[in-house]
Amino acid sequence: MRITVTVNGQPHTREVEPRLLLVHFLRDELSLTGTHWGCDTSNCGVCTVQLDGVPVKSCTVLAVMADGHEVTTVEGLERDGELDAVQKGFVECHGLQCGFCTPGMLLTARALLDRVPDPDEGQIREAISGQLCRCTGYENIVRSIRWAAEASQKVAESEARQ
Amino acid sequence: MQVPAKFEYERADSVPHAIELLERYGPDARIVAGGHSLIPMMKLRLAQPEALIDINGLAELGRIAVEGDELAIGALVRHAELLDSTTATNLFPIFRDAERVIADPIVRNRGTVGGSLCQGDPSEDLSAVFSALRATAVIQGPGGTRTVPLREFHRGPYETAVAENELLIQLRVPIAPGTGSAYEKVERRVGDWPVAATGAVITVRDGVIAQAGIGLTAVGAEHFCAPEAEEFLRGKAPGEETFAEAARIAAEHCEPHADQRGPADFKRHLAGELTKRALTRANLNVAGSATDPNVAGSATDPNVAGSATEGRI
Incomplete structure (x- = not known):
């Protein structure tokens, strides 16, 4: 079946089998290996990407279901050579150890901040509650997302003053 | 790598079209929407439909x-x-x-x-x-x-x-005026199925329970409800003792099975306790009753209707 999926702003057309999962479409067809592939059972959340701006577990979405839709992966967070605030937060606050859960965490964090710009710790913990960090580094992940929220607030305030 | 077996994929563009596709493919076709139960089952070959009919486009x-x-x-x-x-x-x-x-x-x-x-x-x-x-x-x-x-x-x-x-x-x-409702669940971790869970819905008219609904899941209750406990509640004034007795009846009605989530007697205990808690909280959010000073909890309880959850994701 012929599908066109817009990934990180770029349309990609491929001939795929209906049974191809979105995670494998991204990794194997488009070579976007930033999206990781974990438990295969929609538990661990490392395969999380945004589908039309909403975080989904791409091991449980068929590629054909993304036909005509927009997907954002970790490769799409950077803008004009500058890391997204959530990526900077993970750098600043040591938000990753092995890095396996990181891309999924970043996309969930981005979607959370788009909706709730100033989340408290409870809201952050709830937002990432469908994702596992096998290094158990949750404390720093929460701090990283808070850092991103505060940094974005500061940018917004300084822009408002100008 | 877990991958579903091969299947035909069709996208429905209307409800009649989905039904037409179901008729065309017969019993081996399945509807898919979120897919979060079906796709994992297909990976494990617990389900092996010949065709999937995708209804995600049906905004109506x-x-x-x-x-x-x-x-x-x-x-x-x-x-x-x-x-x-x-x-x-x-x-x-x-x-x-x-x-x-x-x-x-x-x-x-x-x-x-x-x-x-x-x-x-x-x-x-x-x-x-x-x-x-x-x-x-x-x-x-x-x-x-x-x-x-x-x-x-x-x-x-x-x-x-x-x-x-x-x-x-x-x-x-x-929708009936004077209705309150609540749900109580015990789960081992986020995302797991319940060990046991109970939903309670009560409609209070003139100080007595005009109708009650008790929903039970994971505890072997037929049709997910507890009709004897509901019948017991009808016509009675809401209150601690009444709820405790209804909870006891509901727990008795269950037929839980022991599994990795716990033994049967534990689940039966949960069914009763959660029924009591759900009824108590349902009563608190019956329209107008939350301000009653005799009712424990009160409208400042963040679990009670209408408060403190705006902005959560």
């Missing part, structure tokens, strides 16, 4: 609206959308209670209300919720639509009243 099935004295919830409403719908959660706080603990936030973005009910898992949360609410399922087939009370919807584990050539399109929940 994704609405939540008050229609007359009923709340109409489309089958394609995502769990996250039901949780976010103040129309639904203000009328029935039980939806907020339950949706906060169904799967996890990312799965809730994808999974649908109709899919959860049609999966027919004996531990499914919304089956208990809609059973407690005495909802009606609207099912469409080649001959038009028909309605089935939710309490007749489940025919057994993984079996529902929806025929092979039919589609669940909507749930309708009766």
Whole structure:
């Protein structure tokens, strides 16, 4: 079946089998290996990407279901050579150890901040509650997302003053 | 790598088209929406449909609206959308209670209300919720639509009243003044099925319970409800002792099975305790009663209707 999926702003057309999962479409067809592939059972959340701006577990979405839709992966967070605030937060606050859960965490964090710009710790913990960090580094992940929220607030305030 | 077996894929562009596709492919076709039960089952070959009919494009099935004295919830409403719908959660706080603990936030973005009910898992949360609410399922087939009370919807584990050539399109929940509702669940961790869970809905008129709904899941209650306990509550004034006795009757009605989530007697105990708690909280959010100084808890309780959850994701 012929599908066109817009990934990180770029349309990609491929001939795929209906049974191809979105995670494998991204990794194997488009070579976007930033999206990781974990438990295969929609538990661990490392395969999380945004589908039309909403975080989904791409091991449980068929590629054909993304036909005509927009997907954002970790490769799409950077803008004009500058890391997204959530990526900077993970750098600043040591938000990753092995890095396996990181891309999924970043996309969930981005979607959370788009909706709730100033989340408290409870809201952050709830937002990432469908994702596992096998290094158990949750404390720093929460701090990283808070850092991103505060940094974005500061940018917004300084822009408002100008 | 877990990959489903080969299947034909069709995208429905209307409800009649979906039904036409179901008729064309016959019993080996399955409807797919969120896919978060079906796709994992297909990976494990627990399900091996020859065709998937994708209804994700049917926006007409994704609405939540008050229609007359009923709340109409489309089958394609995502769990996250039901949780976010103040129309639904203000009328029935039980939806907020339950949706906060169904799967996890990312799965809730994808999974649908109709899919959860049609999966027919004996531990499914919304089956208990809609059973407690005495909802009606609207099912469409080649001959038009028909309605089935939710309490007749489940025919057994993984079996529902929806025929092979039919589609669940909507749930309708009766709205009655003086109604309060709540859901209580014990789960081992986020995203797990319940060890046990209970939903309670009570309608209070002139100081007595005019109607009660008790929904139970994961504890072997037929049709996800406890009719004897509901009957006991009818005509009585809401109160601690009454709720405790109803909870005892509800627990007795259950037939839980021991599994990795716990022994049967523990689940039976939970069914009773959670029923009591759900009834108590349902009573607190009966419209107008939260200000009653004699009622424990009061409107400052963040779990009670209408407070403190705005902005959560």
